Structure formats: C-alpha cells, structure tokens
Amino acid sequence: MSRPGLQGRSRRIGLLLAAAGLCLMGYGVFRGEMDIVFEKAVRICMECIGIG
Amino acid sequence: MDKELNKDIDKTSVKVSNKKWDKKSDKEGNQKKKLAGKTGRQPSEWPRHGIQLLWALITNSYLAGFLQGRIYEGKLKNLCVPGLNCYSCPGALGSCPIGALQAVIGSRNYQWAFYVSGFLIFVGALVGRFVCGFLCPFGLIQDLLHKIPFPKKLRTFRSDRLLRKLKYAILILFVILLPMFLTDILGQGSPWFCKLICPAGTLEGGIPLVFLNSAMRSAIGWLYAWKNVLLSAIILASIVIYRPFCKYLCPLGAVYSVFNPISVFRYRTDPDKCVSCGACARACKMNCDPVKNSNDPECIRCGLCKKACPAGAISCGWKERESLSD
Structure with a gap:
C-alpha cells in the first residue's frame, strides 16, 4: 500500500514544476501573450456563446 | 503409545492456538465492524x-x-x-x-x-x-x-x-x-x-x-x-x-x-490507521479508491473520503510526511 519516500519525491517534482510554470508565465508575458488574452476576453466571444 | 500421545498433544496445541487466533481476529473484526458501522451516513458537502x-x-x-x-x-x-x-x-x-x-x-x-x-x-x-x-x-x-x-x-x-x-x-x-x-x-x-x-x-x-x-x-x-x-x-x-x-x-x-499524482497539495492514507472498511471508496462520487491511490488523476479533492473515514486514516495538506502511503 505504501512506498516510503515516494510522497516526498512527488512533492519536490510538484514544487519544481510550479517554479517552471511561473517561469513560463513570465516568458509568455514578456512575449506579449497577455495582450492577446486581454483583447479576446474584453470582447464578447461569439464562438464561446454559440453565435460566431 | 508415545506417538499417539504426541499426536493428541499436537492436536490440542493446534486447537488452543486456533482459539487464541480466533479470539484475536474476532476482536479486530469487531473493532473494524464498529468503525465500519459509523460509516453509513454520507458526509455533508x-x-x-x-x-x-x-x-x-x-x-x-x-x-x-x-x-x-x-x-x-x-x-x-x-x-x-x-x-x-x-x-x-x-x-x-x-x-x-x-x-x-x-x-x-x-x-x-x-x-x-x-x-x-x-x-x-x-x-x-x-x-x-x-x-x-x-x-x-x-x-x-x-x-x-x-x-x-x-x-x-x-x-x-x-x-x-x-x-x-x-x-x-x-x-x-x-x-x-x-x-x-x-x-x-x-x-x-x-x-x-x-x-x-x-x-x-x-x-x-x-x-x-x-x-x-x-x-x-x-x-x-x-x-x-x-x-x-x-x-x-x-x-x-x-x-x-x-x-x-x-x-x-x-x-x-x-x-x-x-x-494530481505530483501536486504539492496532496492526500495521504495512513496504512497503520486504515481498517480497510471501504467507507472512503464508497463515499467517493468520482469512483476513486483512496486506499489504492490517494492522488488518483480522477480525484477532485472534495474531501468526502476524509470525512467518511471512521479511523481518521486519510489526511491532506502541503507538508511532507514520509511514513504515510501515497
């Protein structure tokens, strides 16, 4: 039922991935992807509501 | 004559040890039944x-x-x-x-x-x-x-x-x-x-x-x-x-x-506390079994299993606990 140490390893992988996620977010913001997200989100998305 | 006596002694000792084992398992079984009896009601969501x-x-x-x-x-x-x-x-x-x-x-x-x-x-x-x-x-x-x-x-x-x-x-x-x-x-x-x-x-x-x-x-x-x-x-x-x-x-x-299997926030099942009553698996609406896998990809971490466990064997949190099952 248990494998001692597996939990600690998984948690460390989780922490590393969370840090990697933050770095990717930063890179995306640096590339200007946030502007695309903003432009899409402030106009009514016709596809999302089933009209476009 | 000696052989027959030995056979009789062996049989008696087996009976005695079986009785002891039966008593022990009965005690454990009763304890499990008692705990399992507490698990009938679905916890509040x-x-x-x-x-x-x-x-x-x-x-x-x-x-x-x-x-x-x-x-x-x-x-x-x-x-x-x-x-x-x-x-x-x-x-x-x-x-x-x-x-x-x-x-x-x-x-x-x-x-x-x-x-x-x-x-x-x-x-x-x-x-x-x-x-x-x-x-x-x-x-x-x-x-x-x-x-x-x-x-x-x-x-x-x-x-x-x-x-x-x-x-x-x-x-x-x-x-x-x-x-x-x-x-x-x-x-x-x-x-x-x-x-x-x-x-x-x-x-x-x-x-x-x-x-x-x-x-x-x-x-x-x-x-x-x-x-x-x-x-x-x-x-x-x-x-x-x-x-x-x-x-x-x-x-x-x-x-x-x-x-889910590697996230920092995670669920844990303590094998020493678990009485294998199956209450957690029965309570789970996503059909996961926390005893087999506490961090099943299908688990939405609603906490019903934790509430349903009569032995308090399921816990969750951010901290590392080496001795518990994954």
Missing part, C-alpha cells in the same frame, strides 16, 4: 459548496454586466481564473484558461501559449484537481444538479473508465491541434472547443447575453441551437451521473488530472 459559491460570486461579481447585457472590459481580464469560467459571462472578472489557451494558440503571432500553459502548470503542480472540487463554477452547477432526486442514480457503468479518456482527446484535438492547424486565410485559428462543445460558455455567456441583448438575439443560428442541445444533455446527465462533464469532457480537468 455543504461547507464545500459554500466555498464554491463564494468563489463563483467573487469571480463573477461584475453586476453591471448582468443589468446591461454586456461584459467587463477592465484590466483584470489580463489574468486567468483557475476554473472553467467563460470570459463572456456578463459578470466574469477574469479570463477562462481554456478560452485563453485557444486564443493565443490560434493567433497569427504565436504558435504556443506560454503564459496560459505556464499558469496551468503552476496551478496544477500546486493543487491539482482541487480546482475542480472547489474553484470551478461549472463544477458547482453539476454538484447541485446531482442533488435533484432521481429514482436510479448511475454510479458507474461498463465503459465509464474508457469514456474518461475522452477528455484527453478533446484537450489535444479541440483545444490544441485544431486552433493551431485549422486556420483561415489570415493564419488565425478558431477556439474549436468553445465553439462546438463548451457548455459553460452557453450557460454563463450565451444564455444571459442572448436574453439581455436584442442584437445577440437576432444573430442566433444552428450553432446556438446545437450548444443548447449539448448543454441540456449535460444538465440532464448531471442529475443521474455525478459530474459527467468533469469526468468525460472537460479539457481543464484533463490538464489538472495529470498533475
């Missing part, structure tokens, strides 16, 4: 629903949108919310991560969305599908729909496990590949998941906007009808099956499920 409702109200608190039939256009829309929350909902303050992912992947300028995928990795690696259980408005709607009484609720069926793989196919095909490769003459792709499938968009954005906005009403066509049929099917299915959209269709759940 209303404290969790309170958190879900509060989060849904906070992230959809642009009241002017509901009154005037328009959407929020402020700076907060730069940020994604963790759950499936349509950014065309009149009250939405943030962006839907699945819609945003498709928007960037389908844009002319970028082939991949590092900002949104980084956000999903960050949230997933920290809490996994905790988001599905606590921070998704569409999850809350399905939770409440499942409380409607129905003569025969379906807990599982023959192709249940296989059908759960469908959400990964939807993620890869409709959220990534189609917006990336099926582009128009300008090189722009459509958000195919939002367009053809997303029931959250229909419910949170489509229906209120069409109801409140006459220009929208005049523009509805076959796509709107299709999306309403799909939404109705999911609503009806939610009464019979627990969270059918989350189990079989949701691409956001598919992303977070990958992170």
Whole structure:
C-alpha cells in the first residue's frame, strides 16, 4: 500500500514544476501573450456563446 | 503409545492456538465492524459548496454586466481564473484558461501559449484537481444538479473508465491541434472547443447575453441551437451521473488530472490507521479508491473520503510526511 519516500519525491517534482510554470508565465508575458488574452476576453466571444 | 500421545498433544496445541487466533481476529473484526458501522451516513458537502459559491460570486461579481447585457472590459481580464469560467459571462472578472489557451494558440503571432500553459502548470503542480472540487463554477452547477432526486442514480457503468479518456482527446484535438492547424486565410485559428462543445460558455455567456441583448438575439443560428442541445444533455446527465462533464469532457480537468499524482497539495492514507472498511471508496462520487491511490488523476479533492473515514486514516495538506502511503 505504501512506498516510503515516494510522497516526498512527488512533492519536490510538484514544487519544481510550479517554479517552471511561473517561469513560463513570465516568458509568455514578456512575449506579449497577455495582450492577446486581454483583447479576446474584453470582447464578447461569439464562438464561446454559440453565435460566431 | 508415545506417538499417539504426541499426536493428541499436537492436536490440542493446534486447537488452543486456533482459539487464541480466533479470539484475536474476532476482536479486530469487531473493532473494524464498529468503525465500519459509523460509516453509513454520507458526509455533508455543504461547507464545500459554500466555498464554491463564494468563489463563483467573487469571480463573477461584475453586476453591471448582468443589468446591461454586456461584459467587463477592465484590466483584470489580463489574468486567468483557475476554473472553467467563460470570459463572456456578463459578470466574469477574469479570463477562462481554456478560452485563453485557444486564443493565443490560434493567433497569427504565436504558435504556443506560454503564459496560459505556464499558469496551468503552476496551478496544477500546486493543487491539482482541487480546482475542480472547489474553484470551478461549472463544477458547482453539476454538484447541485446531482442533488435533484432521481429514482436510479448511475454510479458507474461498463465503459465509464474508457469514456474518461475522452477528455484527453478533446484537450489535444479541440483545444490544441485544431486552433493551431485549422486556420483561415489570415493564419488565425478558431477556439474549436468553445465553439462546438463548451457548455459553460452557453450557460454563463450565451444564455444571459442572448436574453439581455436584442442584437445577440437576432444573430442566433444552428450553432446556438446545437450548444443548447449539448448543454441540456449535460444538465440532464448531471442529475443521474455525478459530474459527467468533469469526468468525460472537460479539457481543464484533463490538464489538472495529470498533475494530481505530483501536486504539492496532496492526500495521504495512513496504512497503520486504515481498517480497510471501504467507507472512503464508497463515499467517493468520482469512483476513486483512496486506499489504492490517494492522488488518483480522477480525484477532485472534495474531501468526502476524509470525512467518511471512521479511523481518521486519510489526511491532506502541503507538508511532507514520509511514513504515510501515497
């Protein structure tokens, strides 16, 4: 039922991935992807509501 | 004579040891039965629903949108919310991560969305599908729909496990590949998941906007009808099956499920405390067995198993505990 140490390893992988996620977010913001997200989100998305 | 005596002694000692063993196992069995007897009642889910409702109200608190039939256009829309929350909902303050992912992947300028995928990795690696259980408005709607009484609720069926793989196919095909490769003459792709499938968009954005906005009403066509049929099917299915959209269709759940086994916030089952009564598996509406896998990709971390456990063997948290099972 248990494998001692597996939990600690998984948690460390989780922490590393969370840090990697933050770095990717930063890179995306640096590339200007946030502007695309903003432009899409402030106009009514016709596809999302089933009209476009 | 000696041999017969020895045989008699052996038989008596076996009987005595069997009796001792029987007494011990009876005692353990009674203890387990006692604990298992406490597990008959389904624990209350209303404290969790309170958190879900509060989060849904906070992230959809642009009241002017509901009154005037328009959407929020402020700076907060730069940020994604963790759950499936349509950014065309009149009250939405943030962006839907699945819609945003498709928007960037389908844009002319970028082939991949590092900002949104980084956000999903960050949230997933920290809490996994905790988001599905606590921070998704569409999850809350399905939770409440499942409380409607129905003569025969379906807990599982023959192709249940296989059908759960469908959400990964939807993620890869409709959220990534189609917006990336099926582009128009300008090189722009459509958000195919939002367009053809997303029931959250229909419910949170489509229906209120069409109801409140006459220009929208005049523009509805076959796509709107299709999306309403799909939404109705999911609503009806939610009464019979627990969270059918989350189990079989949701691409956001598919992303977070990958992170469940390695996320920092995790569930643990203590094998020393566990009495193997099966109360946790019976309580789980997503059909997970926390004793076999406390961080099953299908687990939405609602905490029902923890509440149902009569021995207090299930715990959750951020801290590392080496001796407990994974």
